[in-house]
Amino acid sequence: MSQFDLTGKIAFITGASYGIGYAIAQAFAEAGATIVFNDIKRELVNKGLASYKADGITAHGYICDVTDEDNVNATVAQITKEVGVIDILVNNAGIIKRIPSLEMSAKDFRQVIDVDLNGPFIVSKAVAPGMIAKGGGKIINICSMMSELGRETVAAYASAKGGLKMLTRNLACEWAEHNIQVNGVGPGYIATPQTAPLRVTGNPFNDFIISKTPAARWGTTDDLKGPAVFLASKASDFVNGHILYVDGGILAYIGKQPN
Numbered sequence: 393m394s395q396f397d398l399t400g401k402i403a404f405i406t407g408a409s410y411g412i413g414y415a416i417a418q419a420f421a422e423a424g425a426t427i428v429f430n431d432i433k434r435e436l437v438n439k440g441l442a443s444y445k446a447d448g449i450t451a452h453g454y455i456c457d458v459t460d461e462d463n464v465n466a467t468v469a470q471i472t473k474e475v476g477v478i479d480i481l482v483n484n485a486g487i488i489k490r491i492p493s494l495e496m497s498a499k500d501f502r503q504v505i506d507v508d509l510n511g512p513f514i515v516s517k518a519v520a521p522g523m524i525a526k527g528g529g530k531i532i533n534i535c536s537m538m539s540e541l542g543r544e545t546v547a548a549y550a551s552a553k554g555g556l557k558m559l560t561r562n563l564a565c566e567w568a569e570h571n572i573q574v575n576g577v578g579p580g581y582i583a584t585p586q587t588a589p590l591r592v593t594g595n596p597f598n599d600f601i602i603s604k605t606p607a608a609r610w611g612t613t614d615d616l617k618g619p620a621v622f623l624a625s626k627a628s629d630f631v632n633g634h635i636l637y638v639d640g641g642i643l644a645y646i647g648k649q650p651n
Contacts, residue, residue: 395627399424403624404471404478406430406458406515407485409440411584412534415613416482416620421449423621425480428471430456432485458485458511461518468518477522480530480624483512483556490545501548508552509559516563520572528571530624533560535576535635540643557635564633573632575623580639583610604647607640 403420405413408429417427427449431437437453444451452475456467471478486508489500512533523529538550539557557576564574581601583591590597591610602608619636622628637643 396621396625397424398480398621398625401425401479401624402428402471402476403480403482404428404430404468404515404519405482405484406456406511407432408482409436409453410443411586412579412582412613412616413482413484414440414443415617416484417444417451418447418449419617419621420480420624421451423625425624426475427451428454428475428478430454430458430467430485432457458483458515459506461514464514464518468515468522472522477526478519478529479523479526481516481519481532482620482624483515483531483533485511486534486552488546488549491548492545493547496548501551504548505552505555508549509555512556513559516559516574520567520570523572524567524570529573530628531563531572531574532620532623533574533576535560535578537578537580537637537639537642539576539578539635540637560635561633568632573623573628575628575631575633576635577616577619577623578635578637578639579616580605580611580637580642582616583612604645605640605642606645609640611638611640 398420403425405417407413408417409431417429421427429440434455437455441453454467457463487504489504516531533556535556536553538546539553542550560574560576616638619638
């Protein structure tokens, strides 16, 4: 059996109706896992279910707000009853609000923190008892380069993702004795439908990202599949509290020397 085989594993990927979460779920399904996902609205869950079906993937979709502890606990209990105990959790659900700090309300700041930081804590805490009883598990938090770097207009998002990096490390330390590995994936700038307007040739932001990336391109959701499968599989059984940045080298790069 391959160390990367996920056959028989139940994987819960939050917010995986589309985008990065959906791509990770595809990769897990290809490796043999049973896919469970949630979204906050029925129409998004239905959209996800239709996409998985079109790709030949049997998926189980649930409506759940990751910031609502009672809702999360009830959903995890329902998943356990209807599908089985969760072996792999990917905390993917998240939001971003690009607002200058002086213009951002405390309400907006709290909302980003609630979804991007409190959510992963709530869901991890809900699935951990099942993993402990089963003898182990894998938790993967979707972090960000903003876990390490700052940039204009994303103070709330960077604060949440920086906190998520440290939550990853702390849960890894607490739960390692139960054979639970908690790690993070930090995507670089990824080509998704949401970033399509930014990726037009001639757009200053597009040129900025390409110039800052040694690979000289945007990442794709496919670039995240291998790293996610690695962190979900037996291949990473002694990897814990690690953030794996998939960024084309941005964090290692000081930038081109001027001519």
